[in-house]
Amino acid sequence: MRSFHKLRFLIAISLLLLASVCLKAQNTPQSVINALKDSLSLKSGKERIEFLGDIGFKYRTINKDSAWHYVRQAYKEAEAFGDKDLQGRISMNLAILKTEAGDYEDAIKSYKLAMNLVDSTNGSQTLSFVYHNMANAYERTGVIDTAIYYSLKALRRYEIANDSQRIASVKLNIASQYRTIKEYELSEKVNMESLEMYRALGDVFFQAAIENNLSLLNNDQERYEEALQHAKKSLELWQSVGQRLVVAYSYTNLGIAQKGLGQLNESEQSLKNALALQQERGDRYEVIFLKMHLADVLNKRGNYTEAANLAKDAYQGAVDDDLLIFQQKTALTLSSIYENKRNYQEALIYLKKSNAAQDSLFITDKAKEVLKLKQQYETEQKENEILRQQNELVENELIIKKRNNLLLASGGLVILILVIGYGVFRDQKLKAQAQKREAELQKAMVEAQAQENLKEQRIRIARDLHDNIGSQLTYITSITDTAKRNIDKGEVFMAEKLTQMKQFTLVTIAELRDTIWAMNKDEISLEDIQERTNQLAATIHDATDDAISVRTFGDNSDKVLNAFVGMNLFRIIQESINNAVKHSGTSEVVVSFKEVGNKVEILIEDFGKGFDTKTESAGNGLYIMKSRAEKAGIEYKLSSKVGEGTKVELTVEA
Numbered sequence: 001m002r003s004f005h006k007l008r009f010l011i012a013i014s015l016l017l018l019a020s021v022c023l024k025a026q027n028t029p030q031s032v033i034n035a036l037k038d039s040l041s042l043k044s045g046k047e048r049i050e051f052l053g054d055i056g057f058k059y060r061t062i063n064k065d066s067a068w069h070y071v072r073q074a075y076k077e078a079e080a081f082g083d084k085d086l087q088g089r090i091s092m093n094l095a096i097l098k099t100e101a102g103d104y105e106d107a108i109k110s111y112k113l114a115m116n117l118v119d120s121t122n123g124s125q126t127l128s129f130v131y132h133n134m135a136n137a138y139e140r141t142g143v144i145d146t147a148i149y150y151s152l153k154a155l156r157r158y159e160i161a162n163d164s165q166r167i168a169s170v171k172l173n174i175a176s177q178y179r180t181i182k183e184y185e186l187s188e189k190v191n192m193e194s195l196e197m198y199r200a201l202g203d204v205f206f207q208a209a210i211e212n213n214l215s216l217l218n219n220d221q222e223r224y225e226e227a228l229q230h231a232k233k234s235l236e237l238w239q240s241v242g243q244r245l246v247v248a249y250s251y252t253n254l255g256i257a258q259k260g261l262g263q264l265n266e267s268e269q270s271l272k273n274a275l276a277l278q279q280e281r282g283d284r285y286e287v288i289f290l291k292m293h294l295a296d297v298l299n300k301r302g303n304y305t306e307a308a309n310l311a312k313d314a315y316q317g318a319v320d321d322d323l324l325i326f327q328q329k330t331a332l333t334l335s336s337i338y339e340n341k342r343n344y345q346e347a348l349i350y351l352k353k354s355n356a357a358q359d360s361l362f363i364t365d366k367a368k369e370v371l372k373l374k375q376q377y378e379t380e381q382k383e384n385e386i387l388r389q390q391n392e393l394v395e396n397e398l399i400i401k402k403r404n405n406l407l408l409a410s411g412g413l414v415i416l417i418l419v420i421g422y423g424v425f426r427d428q429k430l431k432a433q434a435q436k437r438e439a440e441l442q443k444a445m446v447e448a449q450a451q452e453n454l455k456e457q458r459i460r461i462a463r464d465l466h467d468n469i470g471s472q473l474t475y476i477t478s479i480t481d482t483a484k485r486n487i488d489k490g491e492v493f494m495a496e497k498l499t500q501m502k503q504f505t506l507v508t509i510a511e512l513r514d515t516i517w518a519m520n521k522d523e524i525s526l527e528d529i530q531e532r533t534n535q536l537a538a539t540i541h542d543a544t545d546d547a548i549s550v551r552t553f554g555d556n557s558d559k560v561l562n563a564f565v566g567m568n569l570f571r572i573i574q575e576s577i578n579n580a581v582k583h584s585g586t587s588e589v590v591v592s593f594k595e596v597g598n599k600v601e602i603l604i605e606d607f608g609k610g611f612d613t614k615t616e617s618a619g620n621g622l623y624i625m626k627s628r629a630e631k632a633g634i635e636y637k638l639s640s641k642v643g644e645g646t647k648v649e650l651t652v653e654a
Contacts, residue, residue: 046086049077053090064282067097088117089126099137102285107137128157132170139177148177168197172210179217188217208237215253224260231257248277252290259297267297288317292330299337308337328357356627524566526557526600526654532570533591540581548581554593559600559654568632569652572625576604576648584608584646602650610640
């Protein structure tokens with residue numbers, strides 16, 4: 001299994017580059033903070049607020065609770081005091097604390113508030129810090145183009161001010177952003193530029209940060225020996241200046257490199273060190289990430305129980321925070337763990353969850369692309385509207401002048417006509433440009449949709465192969481392994497295993513046939529689905545020696561469905577029937593097809609034992625059915641009563 005070290009925003013050292021009014025806060029001893037607290041009672045007004053903010057910010061790497069307390073108090077008093085620049089600076093410190101806690105969206109709101117406040121008071125130095133830190137927050141949310149935009153704005157302001165220290169800092173941010181988009185050579189180049197600047201400045205803290213960044217870069221490229229050396233150097237430097245919490249990043253990269261080199265004992269210890277520190281720091285993103293890596297190491301070492309517990313914690317955290325990339329990777333880790341434990345049912349469940357998260361990631365990315373195009377178009381439209389209004393204003397002014405200057409010479413009148421003509425010409429030109437841009441946007445959206453359809457088709461095929469055929473082959477492999485391990489159990493045992501293999505092979509062939517059937521179609525008719533359902537019914541009659549009857553009702557229909565929708569509809573019908581046959585204890589399953597306007601309604605019902613939907617788990621099969629329905633735009637309703645049976649109702653537009 002591939003490592004998880006290529007995740008976008010993980011252990012990005014830019015988090016350590018938070019440029020505050022006081023960049024050296026990382027090295028503040030407790031004695032300095034105590035001195036400030038002792039002086040606080042003697043302060044009042046603006047000076048007291050500044051002291052509160054300074055105390056809070058200096059507490060960042062010592063005690064998070066104290067940091068929050070003092071900065072929040074400072075903001076409350078700054079707001080009441082009415083000094084916008086001061087309020088803006090405190091708002092920025094709040095945003096930094098939110099960023100360090102992993103609350104990036106909320107942090108961005110605080111940065112924007114700070115930007116508005118300090119900008120209105122022309123707080124140029126503070127505004128540079130806001131740009132710098134806001135870029136960092138945007139990077140952590142994956143909005144890299146916006147991150148680069150604010151990084152460059154900060155860099156330009158630092159260069160104008162000839163601020164070497166902060167030039168080096170923002171370059172380190174830019175290096176991190178290059179890494180995110182996999183421009184590794186550029187990232188390394190900018191990192192080295194920043195490193196030389198920090199060496200000249202004698203700043204050990206950020207030398208360590210860059211060594212850590214270089215370790216991260218090498219881990220990304222699976223250059224584990226180089227990554228190991230940079231991580232060790234980073235750890236050594238940070239420890240030399242008394243950094244206790246931030247060494248978590250060094251331990252993380254050290255652990256990843258050790259895992260890549262097969263040094264599993266050392267990797268486990270390094271990752272556990274990092275996890276303990278990140279839990280203390282309160283960065284839930286890093287905690288999830290480290291639990292994933294640690295679970296992977298424990299899985300490789302054969303400690304499956306501890307590995308599964310850690311991976312489940314990570315997966316739940318990813319679900320709670322809606323982190324799709326984490327969900328995808330963690331579910332894949334869990335699938336591997338359960339496969340090693342020979343719990344193939346759980347392995348399949350998490351494999352499907354991983355695939356579902358991967359599909360959602362793709363859809364989300366495409367939506368972002370289309371939204372970006374839409375926003376670009378709307379922005380241009382607004383600009384054109386402003387220009388049009390300006391043009392109308394010019395024309396109106398000219399008309400007024402014409403009225404007030406009726407006695408002007410004919411030469412003046414000619415000029416007036418020319419100006420108005422120019423205004424009309426410009427208006428027409430703007431309209432032509434708008435039409436051109438609209439046409440380009442439409443073309444881009446058509447191309448994007450074509451690519452989306454192609455990708456969707458590929459995902460659909462891959463999912464069907466993976467989910468259905470892949471799972472069957474996994475079971476066949478499992479049976480083969482079991483047979484090999486127990487070859488001494490005799491002919492009866494081996495005959496049983498061969499029979500199982502034959503059954504799974506026949507099912508696999510049927511699944512492959514179904515997949516090929518769907519692949520070869522752009523559309524699937526309702527008649528096709530009814531026919532496939534009838535074939536399934538006949539198979540069940542044969543397999544159960546007519547103990548279970550599957551009956552279908554409904555006239556032949558000429559309605560057609562998108563192949564993706566049609567295939568998922570049939571899979572849901574198939575799964576519903578199979579669930580009834582396997583679990584309900586029914587002797588009869590009824591499938592009804594009904595057309596209602598432009599919709600098709602399908603009802604699958606059995607008359608078995610049923611279950612209480614409020615108290616009993618729906619199980620993996622029902623979860624998959626619901627997931628398929630949601631993705632294909634099929635209305636799905638499940639109802640069941642104990643002793644009466646279960647109904648699955650499906651509605652789809654045709």
